Amino acid sequence: MYKVFVNDKPIIYTTSIKNEEDFPVYIYKNTIIEELIYKLKVGKLSGVYIYSNNLIEDWLDFKLKFKVITAGGGLVLNESKKVLFIYRGNKWDLPKGRVEEGEGLEEAAIREVEEECGIEKLVIKQKLLVTYHLFMQQNEYRLKETHWYLMYSNYKGVLTPQLDEGITKAVFKDEKTTNKALQNTFANIKMVYESYLETFKNDTLS
Structure with missing residues (x-):
């Protein structure tokens, strides 16, 4: 699992289907990350789960979207x-x-x-x-x-x-x-x- 904060609101990358925080769940391959970040920033979402069946690959792909x-x-x-x-x-x-x-x-x-x-x-x-x-x-x-x-x-x-x-x-x-x-x-x-x-x-x- 990886957790990224946007204004203290988490994007949680996981391979688990458990939703302990009752956040909405998105599939990585079907998700526009920039839209999620915006919704977290303006308060439309308090956190999200992003489900991945290949966490390492999808996490590396996510990191490539930004200067680290x-x-x-x-x-x-x-x-x-x-x-x-x-x-x-x-x-x-x-x-x-x-x-x-x-x-x-x-x-x-x-x-x-x-x-x-x-x-x-x-x-x-x-x-x-x-x-x-x-x-x-x-x-x-x-x-x-x-x-x-x-x-x-x-x-x-x-x-x-x-x-x-x-x-x-x-x-x-x-x-x-x-x-x-x-x-x-x-x-x-x-x-x-x-x-x-x-x-x-x-x-x-x-």
Whole structure:
């Protein structure tokens, strides 16, 4: 299954006939993707399933319709297993950014977290997942593919938000304040946190 967000509304590519979210179901070969994206953007649809009997082939065909922007980001834990959040555009978010030319995914993820939060001593523990969302740039949609990593840092210095990127806060949050922040964030950020909870929460990271 692949999930692509348009304004936090999902396009779910699947080979399953189950419809857990009660979204309308479309057949990939019979679907005009641009029309679906428009309906999601303007609120005519709250989400859709796209059924495929060859998910890999159809997913690659979908990706060919857009310029893909590759990014890397991190869910960073400190010694107390608090989660590092940034605040930008009136939303809580996790640090991430585009992969530069000649740069590896993990290298980009660490660099972006360091730049956006002013943190040091980052160690990648494991990859979590990849998220996808569509956004407008130069009057056309681009597909952002973000590779997320579970990271750890024992950094005890002052965090410095990257103000020139519109980030006004960088802060570690405990479980209670994390859950509150997740009420004001993006759908793909919730997916990243859920992936961490499902796989790593009880692990020892240090």
